[in-house]
Amino acid sequence: MSNSKRITLQQAAEIIKNGSSLTFSGFTIWRRPMAIIFELIRQGRTGLHLIEVNGGPQTEFLVGAGCVDIWESCWVGHELYGKYGANLSRRVGNGEILVEDYSHAEMMFRFAAGAAGAPFSATQTSLGTDIHNPAYDMLGRAGLRDGNNPRIPRHKYRFVDDPFYGAGQQVLVPAAKVDVAVMCVQQVGEEGTVRVAGQYYSDPEAARTADITIVMAEEIVPEEYLRREADRNTTPSFEVNYIVECPFGAHPTGMFGRYDVDGAFLKDFYGRTRSQEGFDDFAKEWIHGRDHLGYLDKLGWPRMLKLKANTALNYSAREKKGE
Amino acid sequence: MGKEYAAPGEYGLADLLCCAASREVGDNEVVFAGTGLPMVAIMLAQKTHAPNLKLIFEAGTLDGRPPEIPTSVGDARCEMGASRASGLYDAFSIAQRGYVDLGFLGGAEVDVFGNVNTTCIGDYLAPELRLTGSGGNPDINSFARRTVFIMVHEKRRFVENVSYITSPGWRVKKWPEGELVPRRELYGAAYRGGPSAVISTAGVFRFDEESGRMYLDTCHPGKTPAEIRELCQFDLDISRVAGETEPPTREELRLIHDVLDPDQIFIPRVPQG
Numbered sequence: 243m244s245n246s247k248r249i250t251l252q253q254a255a256e257i258i259k260n261g262s263s264l265t266f267s268g269f270t271i272w273r274r275p276m277a278i279i280f281e282l283i284r285q286g287r288t289g290l291h292l293i294e295v296n297g298g299p300q301t302e303f304l305v306g307a308g309c310v311d312i313w314e315s316c317w318v319g320h321e322l323y324g325k326y327g328a329n330l331s332r333r334v335g336n337g338e339i340l341v342e343d344y345s346h347a348e349m350m351f352r353f354a355a356g357a358a359g360a361p362f363s364a365t366q367t368s369l370g371t372d373i374h375n376p377a378y379d380m381l382g383r384a385g386l387r388d389g390n391n392p393r394i395p396r397h398k399y400r401f402v403d404d405p406f407y408g409a410g411q412q413v414l415v416p417a418a419k420v421d422v423a424v425m426c427v428q429q430v431g432e433e434g435t436v437r438v439a440g441q442y443y444s445d446p447e448a449a450r451t452a453d454i455t456i457v458m459a460e461e462i463v464p465e466e467y468l469r470r471e472a473d474r475n476t477t478p479s480f481e482v483n484y485i486v487e488c489p490f491g492a493h494p495t496g497m498f499g500r501y502d503v504d505g506a507f508l509k510d511f512y513g514r515t516r517s518q519e520g521f522d523d524f525a526k527e528w529i530h531g532r533d534h535l536g537y538l539d540k541l542g543w544p545r546m547l548k549l550k551a552n553t554a555l556n557y558s559a560r561e562k563k564g565e
Numbered sequence: 566m567g568k569e570y571a572a573p574g575e576y577g578l579a580d581l582l583c584c585a586a587s588r589e590v591g592d593n594e595v596v597f598a599g600t601g602l603p604m605v606a607i608m609l610a611q612k613t614h615a616p617n618l619k620l621i622f623e624a625g626t627l628d629g630r631p632p633e634i635p636t637s638v639g640d641a642r643c644e645m646g647a648s649r650a651s652g653l654y655d656a657f658s659i660a661q662r663g664y665v666d667l668g669f670l671g672g673a674e675v676d677v678f679g680n681v682n683t684t685c686i687g688d689y690l691a692p693e694l695r696l697t698g699s700g701g702n703p704d705i706n707s708f709a710r711r712t713v714f715i716m717v718h719e720k721r722r723f724v725e726n727v728s729y730i731t732s733p734g735w736r737v738k739k740w741p742e743g744e745l746v747p748r749r750e751l752y753g754a755a756y757r758g759g760p761s762a763v764i765s766t767a768g769v770f771r772f773d774e775e776s777g778r779m780y781l782d783t784c785h786p787g788k789t790p791a792e793i794r795e796l797c798q799f800d801l802d803i804s805r806v807a808g809e810t811e812p813p814t815r816e817e818l819r820l821i822h823d824v825l826d827p828d829q830i831f832i833p834r835v836p837q838g
Contacts, residue, residue: 347704370737410753
């Protein structure tokens with residue numbers, strides 16, 4: 243019974259169907275569920291709709307591989323290892339992908355509404371910007387706001403005057419509604435309790451918003467261990483549908499207390515994937531024709547040990563930053 | 566013990582920017598910082614004249630005291646000595662609630678009213694180049710009492726009209742029509758202030774309270790007001806120039822290069838001798 247949620251990486255990717263809406267754990271280049279992302283690319287998933295508080299390497303890999311039709315978010319790049327999202331930029335320029343821009347706080351508040359089961363959040367952020375330019379409602383322009391897709395709200399945003407305290411114009415942003423949240427964390431219990439170490443970013447809201455939550459963890463630990471100090475846990479067991487054990491599953495992104503961001507890998511990815519041919523070549527080298535263990539084999543122990551975090555500092559003291 | 570300023574040649578432009586930005590920070594202020602040079606500037610202030618500043622990173626570390634520079638706001642180093650490690654909901658709620666005195670941000674393009682673009686270059690519907698997107702830029706600029714931007718100065722970046730208003734300046738668009746209105750009028754009760762300075766690689770710029778227009782405050786050493794006006798597509802007010810930007814002190818340079826950023830991630834060392 244205790245193992246009923248445990249599945250393999252391949253099975254986890256199979257749960258995500260063509261056309262699914264998806265969101266992920268983490269922040270920019272930290273704690274992204276890369277091993278499942280690579281598996282989705284191997285399985286040739288198409289038509290995905292990403293709804294993310296912010297993007298990162300996971301977005302860039304899926305977009306580069308042609309898995310994504312719609313991206314709703316606020317930011318994509320690799321921090322100091324890649325100035326912007328070269329694959330997204332290329333596909334936006336070619337008209338191959340629909341991008342709906344919100345601000346970071348708007349996306350966060352959309353997930354907070356989704357997690358609370360509310361239809362929208364009210365905020366004042368980004369007033370006066372082109373984020374609210376009606377001509378730039380891209381899903382509306384594409385005729386997708388007709389109410390037929392349960393994941394696409396009828397409006398990008400609405401303005402309303404504060405009816406309670408007279409605080410003036412407010413922006414209503416629609417709740418995020420997603421099919422699957424894919425999380426990547428340090429520890430999950432056999433029944434699904436999640437313990438994130440370090441900043442939890444927007445993980446609790448992402449996990450709660452989704453209809454199906456898949457948690458990929460560095461290690462699966464006994465539930466009773468996590469339940470001894472419940473105040474340290476971030477997501478309760480019943481919000482999690484499936485668990486996958488996958489050490490180094492966030493590589494090349496980093497994981498607090500476990501390993502650092504592989505900056506050299508991201509720099510190489512950013513540099514080589516500024517053309518589609520470059521992306522295809524990179525995918526052939528690192529993703530296709532191998533599984534997660536094959537990927538780690540190719541990476542090699544010296545590189546993984548260099549990234550390994552010092553348990554007192556929670557980051558690697560070996561990795562020279564900026565490389 | 567007077568300040569010992571570094572001589573020209575002992576510091577680089579990035580050092581000057583970092584020190585100028587650090588001087589915008591007051592002690593005991595709550596400061597919200599983005600990745601890169603803004604981060605170094607704030608940590609420099611924390612180690613010099615503003616030891617009691619409260620540092621917030623949008624990934625969710627509140628009041629941290631990182632001993633060395635984090636590579637991004639999501640980095641494990643952000644959490645060292647923090648009062649609380651949480652997430653984005655906390656960070657943005659704190660900003661919207663009105664706790665933030667000062668925001669530090671970057672941008673690709675800026676207009677005369679301090680509207681900033683980090684989304685795309687060219688027509689939004691068919692962009693020449695798609696950039697990173699907004700991130701927290703509009704959010705911090707909407708809610709902080711004042712915001713400082715750090716930017717590379719090129720004529721193509723100081724423009725009459727930005728390609729896309731990602732982040733609100735002193736005159737903003739009132740939708741659905743999109744007419745430009747003073748920020749205070751649109752923000753109502755949520756109004757707290759706006760962009761207070763742009764620190765570019767050419768000089769330090771501020772904004773007129775009444776008109777919301779940018780003016781040149783100080784020129785970096787070696788630059789003239791006329792030269793700097795030529796580096797803007799809009800008509801830059803150079804009638805209020807107060808002089809030269811204060812150079813880094815030797816102590817500030819030591820902190821930047823020996824303590825904060827020894828690996829030269831964000832600030833290159835100028836070769837000495």
